[in-house]
Amino acid sequence: xxxxxxxxxxxxxxxxxxxxxxxxxxxxxxxxxxxxxxxxxxxxxxxxxxxxxxxxxxxxxxxxxxxxxxxxxxxxxxxxxxxxxxxxxxxxxxxxxxxxxxxxxxxxxxxxx
Amino acid sequence: xxxxxxxxxxxxxxxxxxxxxxxxxxxxxxxxxxxxxxxxxxxxxxxxxxxxxxxxxxxxxxxxxxxxxxxxxxxxxxxxxxxxxxxxxxxxxxxxxxxxxxxxxxxxxxxxx
Numbered sequence: 001x002x003x004x005x006x007x008x009x010x011x012x013x014x015x016x017x018x019x020x021x022x023x024x025x026x027x028x029x030x031x032x033x034x035x036x037x038x039x040x041x042x043x044x045x046x047x048x049x050x051x052x053x054x055x056x057x058x059x060x061x062x063x064x065x066x067x068x069x070x071x072x073x074x075x076x077x078x079x080x081x082x083x084x085x086x087x088x089x090x091x092x093x094x095x096x097x098x099x100x101x102x103x104x105x106x107x108x109x110x111x112x113x
Numbered sequence: 114x115x116x117x118x119x120x121x122x123x124x125x126x127x128x129x130x131x132x133x134x135x136x137x138x139x140x141x142x143x144x145x146x147x148x149x150x151x152x153x154x155x156x157x158x159x160x161x162x163x164x165x166x167x168x169x170x171x172x173x174x175x176x177x178x179x180x181x182x183x184x185x186x187x188x189x190x191x192x193x194x195x196x197x198x199x200x201x202x203x204x205x206x207x208x209x210x211x212x213x214x215x216x217x218x219x220x221x222x223x224x225x226x
Contacts, residue, residue, distance in 0.1 A: 004156070033213060033214075035216075041218070042202075042216050042217060042218040042219060043157065043202060043216040043219075044216070045213050045214060045215060045216070048213040055213075056213055091156050091157070093156075101147055101159040101162055102159070102214060103159065104149075104156030104157045104158070105156050106154075106155055106156050107154075107155070107156050
């Protein structure tokens with residue numbers, strides 16, 4: 001069964017460093033998303049991406065964040081200068097259409113120290 | 114501003130009985146709703162969805178009910194099984210091509226043998 005894969009599963013980084021979280025969405029999906037879940041809190045929407053551009057982003061997704069689809073298969077989230085409060089589980093998701101369910105990856109646990 | 118609210122952080126049910134998970138929303142623009150199930154250290158897994166033009170959708174042991182006038186939906190699991198023990202997230206979706214989801218905080222369901 002097709003699935004969304006994320007790497008790495010756990011990333012530890014020093015405050016102020018740049019990190020890139022990687023995702024391979026399901027191959028025939030057109031919509032891509034990043035969500036995050038801070039420990040003990042709800043899953044929060046960060047950004048959606050369609051047709052090679054950001055279609056919507058939340059207040060969380062400030063200038064420190066960027067997304068890219070560098071080739072036909074990968075979808076990346078870059079955090080330019082990490083802060084302690086960026087520590088969270090980051091989930092990538094993809095969907096076939098705008099009104100269909102999103103399929104989530106297993107997540108990348110980001111720990112900023 | 115919580116657009117999607119799950120007011121019960123936890124629910125405990127005996128195996129074989131019915132589990133009812135509740136969700137309220139404030140955003141009238143949502144045109145579909147989804148339930149996701151999440152195990153620890155895994156990404157959310159899609160369970161069932163409902164369009165805003167319907168009031169009920171059923172899939173095996175899972176039924177979702179939507180009451181638009183009350184801005185309330187519920188997920189019924191009958192009969193409940195120990196493997197259903199997980200955190201259940203309600204999510205609302207809207208907007209043509211965006212398809213991003215707004216999640217509630219989740220309800221932790223424990224089904225006891």
